[in-house]
Amino acid sequence: MSFKRDKKEEEDSGGNPYQNLDKTIILQEARYFNQSPVNPRKCSLILTKILYLLNQGEQKFTTQEATEAFFATTKLFQSKDVMLRRMVYLCIKELSTLAQDVIIVTSSLTKDMTGKEDLYRAAAIRALCSITDSTMLQAIERYMKQAIVDKNSAVSSAALVSALHLSSTAPDLVRRWANEAQEAISSENAMVSYHALGVVAGSRRNDKLSTVKLVTRLARAPLKSPYALCLLIRLAAQLVEDDDSDAAQPYIEFIECCLRHKSEMVIYEAAHAIVNLRKTARDLAPAVSVLQLFCGSSKASLRLAGARTLARLTAKHPTAVAACAVDLENLISDPNRSVATLAVTTLLATGAESSVDRLMKQISSFVSEISDEFKIVVVRAIRRLCTKFPRKHQSLAAFLAGMLRDEGGLEYKAAIADAIIALVEENAEAKETGLAHLCEFIEDCEHTALAVRILHLLGREGPKSRQPSRYIRFIYNRVILESGPVRAAAVSAVAQFGAQRPELLPNISVLLARCQLDEEDEVRDRAIYYSAILDTGDQQLINDYIVNVPKPNPVLLEKALRDHLATTPDDPFNLLSVPAEEEAKESKEPIVEIEIRKPVQMSIEEIYGEQLAKIPGIERLGALFKTNLPIDLTEAETEYRVRLIKHIYARHVIFQFECVNTLSDQLLEHVCVKLEVPGEYEVKTVVPCEKLVYDKPGSVFLVVEYPCVFLDSLATFGATLEFLVRDCDPTTGIPDPGEGYSDSYPLEEFEMTCADQIRARAGSDDWEQTWERVANAPEASETFVLSQNDVNEAAKAVCEHLGLPKAAIVGDAVKEIRGGGIFRGGAPVLVRARLAAAGNAVTMKLVSRSPREDIAQLLLAAIE
Amino acid sequence: MVHTTMEGSLFEPTLYIVKGMCILDxxxxxxxxxxxxxxxxxxAKEQKAFEKNLFNxxxxxxxxxxxxxxxxxxxxSNVDLFFYVMGSSHENELILQSVLNTLYESVSILLRRNVERRVLLDNLDAVMLAFxxxxxxxVILDTDPTSIVGRAALRTEDVPLGEQTVAQVLQSAKEQLKWSLLK
Structure with a gap:
């Protein structure tokens, strides 16, 4: 049987002896380890097979199998063969995460790590530290300290690296080895010194002062190891970034000095740090010239390093990069496509309009060969070009459309669609061509999400175009050919045309009637809904329910609906009580960047929702109306840091005081906030923070009821932090015995403003109609003289007070602020302000309209 | 392991530089x-999908x-083997390059310059130790190929002739002959 197997393996094309391994057979073979004496070669082969199987990861070991293999392996400590022993260590490490009771080999490994055989010691330390836990660590602590300063560099490195791994689970214990690690930094061996620096710097991660000391000392007598130098440059650069005063000058000098090091690795590290730190082009010059040299290197990784770092610089210093144009030009036909892409996109970002066509041609020659990540980089570069050179829109749009037709993943296609959408939105001239390209794309688009987005855009932009009817055919084709979600989106898009172009309404009604026979519920529901509203012919109704529909944040909407069902299922649900979706913030991205992973964006309400849920009786307050951005109530770098977050409800506000204790030798208990409440406010509930340990944020919550009169809600609060201090051991955090003493800490005053209580947005396109429609609502108006002497500044300040976004400011000569919003409690309010400069001051006439006169008044009061 | 996400674009001061290493055929x-x-x-599924993509x-x-x-x-790459070292995209490429050089050079010495799949599979245990x-x-442990090989290629030549297979004897004889010719 086994003979046959061997033969079959031999015949196998590549002759991989490990190809057809079977888990159960190998586990049987491992029983051989129990014999005595063993043949080291044979054992080594079996261990290799086990390791190969684990590495391939296709046949998973169960805990029982792993434990069985592990125990069989431990039998091999009887053999004195060096190679075999090393394989045993390797197996122990690999199986330790799968098997049970692995600590059984502790004594064998300890014996090896303290023995005479140098070849065992280093590897034994690493194996031991991978199976040990913090309780066992204390037993070997003495040996570890000795090993760190051992004469043998491999032993020393092994101990240091193991210490680094352990520092994530047992930081205090490892911190006790810092003295030995300090000593090892000055080792002759490059790697030992590198590892030692890593351990020491890691143990001081949260202690800035001692990091400063460490870097200052080492920068004066630079290290020999290039790896250690790279690490030191990173530490120094971080110090400069935190504190950019003159005190950082020595670090900058040190980094600049490293530009002249003989190792390319160190030179690049220094150049990269300088490029990311320095502010003026002159400071950059030495680093840029080094990067320029890299671009001409014969090694691809050097060229990539150079091109990549220059590319990143285009955002801040286009001129500095433009000076390298010649070097970058040489790279556009680089055999490494990553390098070529970076070069072309960088040139596009810095170059003149005249060179665009030539570079685009260059890109199209290799765009099919590069990875999706880089295609996205190219797309982004083109998107920025569209903004920079609007006149080039035709060729750019054609190029994007060409890319859209090629093969590619969703992320890539989405990036292209984004670029075209941005083009359509920014450039009125490009609108028709852009939409036409998108129409063509959805004819053959396999990504549902993308098709839905484009249909939505067509619904929004199409009705405004000169020939809206041509888009309807494309959209209606989707209704015939696509899956449910796309059909539903198409129905919504078609309805937009009916709502905004009365001349098309008869045709649209026919289309919608046909959709009412669809087999998908969502499609039918939408068709019926839109038909019903369009049939009324009421322009107001159509506008509010088809054209300008407020979009609530979906996550919060779900939560609000759940809460509603749980508490008051019989009452009608008020959609206005749900915070609207915030306008997607344009993230500041560097001009050329390869990263594609982006953090999940969460609204601030979602972030704090969970914490609020712990407050007793919270459900009685109703749905959360708004959460305001945190404000600091303490100076930076004080003993205790406190941030205030105001959560607004219809008739209550929750003050969340987020406290951080920055003293490692103190434990705070019964942390509470004493609030000086202005007249009409009333504190309802206080939820103190029972325990505040070092560096872990904890929150105190106060539920406060608003005054009955809206106008009284604008007020100033005073606050004091009160707590019980208990001294504790800085390393373990265990408090000293004894009572502790109570103490207090004054916080800065804070205000309840109008902006806190309103969910505002800028006026939309149909502002005039909206404003006129509420002409008979109660109105409040007043003329103010503002202290600012610049109209723009004044307009911004007013927006800030009212909580309006900057986009609410319109007009050139006469500034006008147009906006509206919903006040807590659900009352809508519109506001219009006209500003004009008069001499040294700015005068402003502010008018606000709201069904509730007191709210209209409050907006005026907010400015005073 | 400690992973702090770096907000700025400076490199993170960490020793955890290598995200992965692999050898593909x-x-x-x-x-x-x-x-x-x-x-x-x-x-393993995600890893293998990544390797496929990387290889393509x-x-x-x-x-x-x-x-x-x-x-x-x-x-x-060499003949029928591909060596890869992976790191974060926010990492000094040249450090990764030095790790790759170490890996390749160590394997090359271990295999006596015959960097081929067949030979590598025959010495898989030593290559595992080199990894x-x-x-x-x-964490980069060592970058000196000679010292790495010194600690990985521990197969002493004192294995009695009787325990070697005929093929092994032939192979080592061939090697010796080749090296003597090259000198």
Whole structure:
């Protein structure tokens, strides 16, 4: 049987002896380890097979199998063969995460790590530290300290690296080895010194002062190891970034000095740090010239390093990069496509309009060969070009459309669609061509999400175009050919045309009637809904329910609906009580960047929702109306840091005081906030923070009821932090015995403003109609003289007070602020302000309209 | 392991630089692979999908370096073997390159310059030990190929002739002859 197997393996094309391994057979073979004496070669082969199987990861070991293999392996400590022993260590490490009771080999490994055989010691330390836990660590602590300063560099490195791994689970214990690690930094061996620096710097991660000391000392007598130098440059650069005063000058000098090091690795590290730190082009010059040299290197990784770092610089210093144009030009036909892409996109970002066509041609020659990540980089570069050179829109749009037709993943296609959408939105001239390209794309688009987005855009932009009817055919084709979600989106898009172009309404009604026979519920529901509203012919109704529909944040909407069902299922649900979706913030991205992973964006309400849920009786307050951005109530770098977050409800506000204790030798208990409440406010509930340990944020919550009169809600609060201090051991955090003493800490005053209580947005396109429609609502108006002497500044300040976004400011000569919003409690309010400069001051006439006169008044009061 | 996400664009001061190392054959199949970051490709399935993609992108163009799926990958190939070292895209490429050089050079010495799949498979145990000596949990342990080989190639030649197979004897005789000719 086994003979046959061997033969079959031999015949196998590549002759991989490990190809057809079977888990159960190998586990049987491992029983051989129990014999005595063993043949080291044979054992080594079996261990290799086990390791190969684990590495391939296709046949998973169960805990029982792993434990069985592990125990069989431990039998091999009887053999004195060096190679075999090393394989045993390797197996122990690999199986330790799968098997049970692995600590059984502790004594064998300890014996090896303290023995005479140098070849065992280093590897034994690493194996031991991978199976040990913090309780066992204390037993070997003495040996570890000795090993760190051992004469043998491999032993020393092994101990240091193991210490680094352990520092994530047992930081205090490892911190006790810092003295030995300090000593090892000055080792002759490059790697030992590198590892030692890593351990020491890691143990001081949260202690800035001692990091400063460490870097200052080492920068004066630079290290020999290039790896250690790279690490030191990173530490120094971080110090400069935190504190950019003159005190950082020595670090900058040190980094600049490293530009002249003989190792390319160190030179690049220094150049990269300088490029990311320095502010003026002159400071950059030495680093840029080094990067320029890299671009001409014969090694691809050097060229990539150079091109990549220059590319990143285009955002801040286009001129500095433009000076390298010649070097970058040489790279556009680089055999490494990553390098070529970076070069072309960088040139596009810095170059003149005249060179665009030539570079685009260059890109199209290799765009099919590069990875999706880089295609996205190219797309982004083109998107920025569209903004920079609007006149080039035709060729750019054609190029994007060409890319859209090629093969590619969703992320890539989405990036292209984004670029075209941005083009359509920014450039009125490009609108028709852009939409036409998108129409063509959805004819053959396999990504549902993308098709839905484009249909939505067509619904929004199409009705405004000169020939809206041509888009309807494309959209209606989707209704015939696509899956449910796309059909539903198409129905919504078609309805937009009916709502905004009365001349098309008869045709649209026919289309919608046909959709009412669809087999998908969502499609039918939408068709019926839109038909019903369009049939009324009421322009107001159509506008509010088809054209300008407020979009609530979906996550919060779900939560609000759940809460509603749980508490008051019989009452009608008020959609206005749900915070609207915030306008997607344009993230500041560097001009050329390869990263594609982006953090999940969460609204601030979602972030704090969970914490609020712990407050007793919270459900009685109703749905959360708004959460305001945190404000600091303490100076930076004080003993205790406190941030205030105001959560607004219809008739209550929750003050969340987020406290951080920055003293490692103190434990705070019964942390509470004493609030000086202005007249009409009333504190309802206080939820103190029972325990505040070092560096872990904890929150105190106060539920406060608003005054009955809206106008009284604008007020100033005073606050004091009160707590019980208990001294504790800085390393373990265990408090000293004894009572502790109570103490207090004054916080800065804070205000309840109008902006806190309103969910505002800028006026939309149909502002005039909206404003006129509420002409008979109660109105409040007043003329103010503002202290600012610049109209723009004044307009911004007013927006800030009212909580309006900057986009609410319109007009050139006469500034006008147009906006509206919903006040807590659900009352809508519109506001219009006209500003004009008069001499040294700015005068402003502010008018606000709201069904509730007191709210209209409050907006005026907010400015005073 | 400590992972702090770096907000700025400076490199992070950490020793955890290597995210993974692997050796693939000329069909893109894994011979050996190690991934060191629990957050990046935690399962064998994801790893193998990544390796397939990586191989497809690199086996034709010998371009030394590629950015893929948020990682910087440096690579080198010989005959029917492909060597890769992966790091974060926010990492000094030249450090990764030095790790790759170490890996390749160590394996090359171990295999007595016969960097081929067949020979590598015959010495898989030593190559596994070399992997272990180059990188420990993402930290670069050593970059000197001679000292690595000194600690990985422990197969002493004192194995009695009787325990070697005929093929092994022949192989080592061939080797000796070749080296003596090359001198």
């Amino acid at each position: 000329n069909d893109g199949n894994r011979i050996l692979a190690k991934y060191y970051d629990k957050d990046i490709m935690p399962t 992108k690199t086996h034709r163009a010998n371009a030394e370096i590629i950015m893929l799926e948020g990682l910087t990958c440096v690579y080198k 272990d000596e180059i990188c420990d949990g993402g």
